[in-house]
Amino acid sequence: MAVSERHQNNSTAFFAKKEKAAQVKSRYSILKVPAGKIGLSLLLPVLLLLSWEAGSRLQLIDSHLLPAPTVVLITLWSMAADGSLWQHTGATLYRMFWGFIWGTLIAVILGSITGMSKKVELMVDPLIQAFRSIPSLAWVPLFILWLGIGEVSKVTLIAVGVFFPVYLNVTGGIQSVDRKLIEVGKAYGLSTFQLIRRIVLPASLPSFFTGLRSGLGLGWMFVVAAELMGASQGLGFLLVLGQNTVRPEVILASILLFAVLGKITDSILKKLQDKALHWQDRMENNEAA
Amino acid sequence: MSLTVENVSRSFSGDKAVDNVSFTAKKGEIIGLLGTSGCGKSTVLRAISGLDTGYEGTITVNGLKSRSVNKDLGIIFQEPRLMPWLTVLDNVCFGLEGDKKEKKTKALKLLQQVGLHGFEHYYPKQLSGGMAQRTAIARALVTEPETLLLDEPFSALDAFTKLQLQDMLLDLWNSYQPTMVIVTHDIDEALYLCDRIIILKGQPGSVHKNIEINKQKPRSKADPELTKLKGEILKALELEKKAASF
Numbered sequence: 001m002a003v004s005e006r007h008q009n010n011s012t013a014f015f016a017k018k019e020k021a022a023q024v025k026s027r028y029s030i031l032k033v034p035a036g037k038i039g040l041s042l043l044l045p046v047l048l049l050l051s052w053e054a055g056s057r058l059q060l061i062d063s064h065l066l067p068a069p070t071v072v073l074i075t076l077w078s079m080a081a082d083g084s085l086w087q088h089t090g091a092t093l094y095r096m097f098w099g100f101i102w103g104t105l106i107a108v109i110l111g112s113i114t115g116m117s118k119k120v121e122l123m124v125d126p127l128i129q130a131f132r133s134i135p136s137l138a139w140v141p142l143f144i145l146w147l148g149i150g151e152v153s154k155v156t157l158i159a160v161g162v163f164f165p166v167y168l169n170v171t172g173g174i175q176s177v178d179r180k181l182i183e184v185g186k187a188y189g190l191s192t193f194q195l196i197r198r199i200v201l202p203a204s205l206p207s208f209f210t211g212l213r214s215g216l217g218l219g220w221m222f223v224v225a226a227e228l229m230g231a232s233q234g235l236g237f238l239l240v241l242g243q244n245t246v247r248p249e250v251i252l253a254s255i256l257l258f259a260v261l262g263k264i265t266d267s268i269l270k271k272l273q274d275k276a277l278h279w280q281d282r283m284e285n286n287e288a289a
Numbered sequence: 290m291s292l293t294v295e296n297v298s299r300s301f302s303g304d305k306a307v308d309n310v311s312f313t314a315k316k317g318e319i320i321g322l323l324g325t326s327g328c329g330k331s332t333v334l335r336a337i338s339g340l341d342t343g344y345e346g347t348i349t350v351n352g353l354k355s356r357s358v359n360k361d362l363g364i365i366f367q368e369p370r371l372m373p374w375l376t377v378l379d380n381v382c383f384g385l386e387g388d389k390k391e392k393k394t395k396a397l398k399l400l401q402q403v404g405l406h407g408f409e410h411y412y413p414k415q416l417s418g419g420m421a422q423r424t425a426i427a428r429a430l431v432t433e434p435e436t437l438l439l440d441e442p443f444s445a446l447d448a449f450t451k452l453q454l455q456d457m458l459l460d461l462w463n464s465y466q467p468t469m470v471i472v473t474h475d476i477d478e479a480l481y482l483c484d485r486i487i488i489l490k491g492q493p494g495s496v497h498k499n500i501e502i503n504k505q506k507p508r509s510k511a512d513p514e515l516t517k518l519k520g521e522i523l524k525a526l527e528l529e530k531k532a533a534s535f
Contacts, residue, residue: 180366180368180370181370181372183340183366183370184366184370184372184383186340186358187338187339187340187358187362187364188358188383188384189357189358189359189360198383199372202372202374203372203374205374278412279373279374279375279412279413279414280373280414281373281413281414
C-alpha cells in the first residue's frame with residue numbers, strides 16, 4: 001500500500017519537467033509583441049493629432065488660442081536649442097526630487113512607528129488624519145510667509161503632498177502583515193528587531209511601493225502648484241509665462257513636458273517595484289503565464 | 290522522558306477550552322492528538338510550542354520546564370506559512386544560524402530528502418500545495434529539533450499527496466528519530482503514524498483515552514487489528530452511530 005520513496009521522487013521529477021516547460025513557454029510569449037493591439041491603441045491619438053494639425057492649418061481653429069502640434073514641437077525645439085528647456089526642467093526635477101525624498105523619509109519613519117505601536121498610533125494618527133483633511137494647497141500662503149518664496153517653501157509643499165499617501169500605506173502595510181508569518185518568526189525565537197527586519201519589512205514592501213507611486217503622482221501635482229505661485233524658473237513658471245505673454249504654445253509645451261516627466265518617473269518606480277516584488281503572487285505577474 | 294504535559298488547562302476570556310490534559314511522550318515516540326473539531330487539540334499543541342503562554346499547568350521538555358519558544362522544538366503548521374519573498378532554499382534556511390555555506394549544505398540535504406531536489410530556486414507562488422508543505426517540513430527539520438510539533442499538517446492536501454507525505458514523514462522520522470506530536474482529526478492518519486493516540490473529547494476538551502499501538506511501521510492500512518482499533522476510536526468519539534446511518 002505504501003507509496004515508495006522512489007515513486008515520490010519520480011513524481012517530483014515529473015512536476016519539475018512540467019513546470020520548467022511552462023516557464024520556458026511563458027518567457028517566449030512575453031517576447032511576442034501583439035502588433036495589432038498596439039495599432040489599435042494608437043489609432044485614436046493619431047487621428048486626433050492629425051485632425052488638430054489639419055484644423056490649425058486650414059484656419060478652422062484659432063491658432064492664437066490653440067496652436068498646431070507642430071508649432072508646439074517647434075517651440076520645444078527652440079527652447080532646447082537656447083538651453084531654457086533644460087534650465088526649467090532641471091529646476092522642476094530638483095524640487096521634485098528633494099520634496100519626494102523628504103516626504104518619503106518622514107512618512108516612512110512616522111508610518112513605521114505608528115504601524116508598530118498601537119499606543120503611538122492612538123496618539124499620533126488622529127492628528128495626522130486631521131492635517132490630511134486640510135486641502136494641502138491651503139498651506140501655500142503660510143509656507144511662503146514662513147519660508148519665503150525660495151526653494152524651501154516649494155520643496156516643503158511637495159514633501160507634504162508626498163507624505164500622506166506614503167504614510168498611510170506604510171502604516172497600513174505594516175498593520176496588515178500576516179499574523180501567521182510573524183508566528184513562524186516567533187517560533188524560531190526571533191527578537192522584535194529581527195522580526196521587523198526579516199518579516200515585517202519585506203511583507204509590507206508591496207504596500208510601501210503603492211504609497212510611493214501615489215505619492216509621486218501627488219508630488220507632481222504639488223510641484224505645479226508651488227511653481228504657479230512665485231517662481232522664476234521651472235515648468236510651472238513656464239505655464240504662468242505662457243499665460244502672461246499670451247503664448248499658448250509655451251503652455252502646451254510645458255504641459256507636454258509634465259506629462260512626459262510624470263510618466264518617466266512613474267515607470268522608473270514601476271520598474272523598481274516589479275524588481276523588488278517579483279515574488280508576489282499577483283494577477284499582473286502571472287499575465288504572461 | 291522527552292516531553293511531559295501535566296494538568297494543562299487553558300481558558301479563553303473565561304471559557305475553558307482545555308481542561309486538565311496530561312500525557313507524556315518518550316524519546317522518539319510519535320504521539321497523535323485526536324479529536325473532533327473544537328476539542329482543544331491545537332490549543333494543547335500551541336501551549337507545548339510556547340507560542341501560547343496563557344495556560345495553567347506544567348510542560349516539561351527534556352526535563353526542563355518550558356514556558357517559551359524553544360530551539361529544541363520544530364513546528365509544522367496546517368498551512369505551509371512560507372515567506373513569499375524567499376526562495377525555497379532561503380525558506381528552509383530561515384531558522385538556521387551561522388555560516389552561509391554550512392546553512393546551504395544542510396538545507397540542500399533536507400530538500401533532497403523531502404523530494405524537492407532542483408526546486409531550491411523556486412518561489413512559493415510557483416509551488417503546488419504539496420511541494421509547499423514539503424518545504425515547510427524541511428524548514429522545521431533542518432534545525433534538527435528533538436521534538437517536532439505538527440498541527441494538522443496534511444489536512445489541507447488532497448488524498449494522494451497526503452499519503453505520499455505521510456510516508457515521507459515516516460522516512461524522515463526513521464533518519465532523525467525526533468519525538469513527534471501530531472494534531473489530527475484523521476483517524477486513519479493517526480493509526481498509520483502514531484505509537485500512541487490520545488483522544489481528546491468534550492468541551493472543554495480533556496483526555497478521554499490514551500491508546501498505545503505496539504506495531505512496527507510502516508503499517509498496512511488494511512491491518513485487521515488497526516481496523517478493530519478504528520472501530521473503538523469511532524465508538525469512543527461517539528461517531529459510530531452517525532457513521533452507520535450515513
